[in-house]
Amino acid sequence: MTALAPHLSSYLLEYLPRDRGASRHTTDSYAYSFQLLVTFAAQRLKIRPSEIALEQLSTELILDFLDHIETSRANKPRTRNARLAAFKSFFRYLEYRAPACLGQSMQVHAIPSKRVVQPLVAYLSRDELQAVLDVPDRHSASGLRDRAMLHLAYAAGLRVSELTALRLDDLAQPGLDTVHILGKGRRQRVLPLWKETRAVLGDWMRVRPTNGADALFLNQRGEAMTRHGFASRLATHVARAARKAPSLAQKHVSPHVLRHTCAIHTLEATGDIRRVALWLGHSSVQSTEIYLRVDPVHKLEILDASAAPAVRRGVFTGVSDRLLAMLAGARSS
Known part of the structure; x- marks a missing residue:
């Protein structure tokens, strides 16, 4: 089993700000996402947060967590997708640092984001x-x-x-x-x-x-x-x-x-x-x-600046083309 804490600490404190040049706001947001996930996982697994292993962050557990923040915390799909983006970024970071978790990383990346309604933006007159x-x-x-x-x-x-x-x-x-x-x-x-x-x-x-x-x-x-x-x-x-x-x-x-x-x-x-x-x-x-x-x-x-184009309707007759000939033959056969 691979301990989660060292990798997560290196990801948040070194990789994001130093290697990726992430802003303080991005780092804070990702850290809060993992704070919620680790707390949820510790309660689910009945262990201390520092004892959680990478392998225990299964896709089933992550999906349950995403459902939990939507139902118990009343988070919107946009927030759900933001949390999931943080997890996917972490597992991408793990791919060459913990090769044993490569299959698990691929499964996490396969979790789809939720489609959200695109509302009209609010603005002031x-x-x-x-x-x-x-x-x-x-x-x-x-x-x-x-x-x-x-x-x-x-x-x-x-x-x-x-x-x-x-x-x-x-x-x-x-x-x-x-x-x-x-x-x-x-x-x-x-x-x-x-x-x-x-x-x-x-x-x-x-x-x-x-x-x-x-x-x-x-x-x-x-x-x-x-x-x-x-x-x-x-x-x-x-x-x-x-x-x-x-x-x-x-x-x-x-x-x-x-x-x-x-x-x-x-x-x-x-x-x-x-x-x-x-x-x-x-x-x-x-x-x-x-x-x-x-x-x-x-x-x-x-x-006002555009007018409907005056284009005459046409038909595909008398066109010599091998693809169209093949399609016509396929229809008659």
């Missing part, structure tokens, strides 16, 4: 967005910080992890006219900033504490703003903005909704899905096509 941007207090340091975070998250279409990872030197000094972003998959992009965005960033930089971390946005303790911290501040401002824009009360506005809003507004302004992909830092235009299912203005423009 321009009036709703403006109501949210106007809420933070312009006369307090925390209000200026929140105002700058909201403007930058929307203007650059940032993921919340990209926003909270920004450092002071990621902003072009002293004009604050561009921002350097290290995105998903270690993809870098440099985006120009609008005049209004530069103004609110300048307001924050003038009151930003100088004795804190080098993160661009700091919390009340002088530490880097966290993902949950930004989500909490956003929820507070959305609740207040709903007084001016009542339709916000019917929407769940997460930090990612600001990114979706940027994408939709950019698509409406440019009509070019490739520009949206470059702005958001997508690796493929296929990732950006979800916004084409949302934007009715773009669809109408495509219909």
Whole structure:
């Protein structure tokens, strides 16, 4: 039997961050997936987690665990698939480090992901967005910080992890006219900033504490703003903005909704899905096509600019082709 603990420790602490260059968020997510799996397996096998062997992580046990998180933890299929992706990555890592588990690895990789419904993305109208941007207090340091975070998250279409990872030197000094972003998959992009965005960033930089971390946005303790911290501040401002824009009360506005809003507004302004992909830092235009299912203005423009082709209907008669002759012979025989 092959002990699980040494291989799992090496995978999470060395292979992912050092060899694969995985982000801290990816490593944390994979570690939490295995924390849940190991706890489930220990209870099922009635042994201590540190005593679990690789061979005991059978496909049957993994499938039971995936069913468990959907039923007992009310996880959605997307979460289930994310957990399964972590397990498949680990077993791929094991293929040349524990050759005895090669057959087991192939069985784990054969576990299918669940198909998920692709919902329409949620986004804010321009009036709703403006109501949210106007809420933070312009006369307090925390209000200026929140105002700058909201403007930058929307203007650059940032993921919340990209926003909270920004450092002071990621902003072009002293004009604050561009921002350097290290995105998903270690993809870098440099985006120009609008005049209004530069103004609110300048307001924050003038009151930003100088004795804190080098993160661009700091919390009340002088530490880097966290993902949950930004989500909490956003929820507070959305609740207040709903007084001016009542339709916000019917929407769940997460930090990612600001990114979706940027994408939709950019698509409406440019009509070019490739520009949206470059702005958001997508690796493929296929990732950006979800916004084409949302934007009715773009669809109408495509219909208006296109006309049905005047093609006459034809028939396949008198065509000399060996394949068609063979097919015709096969039908008559």
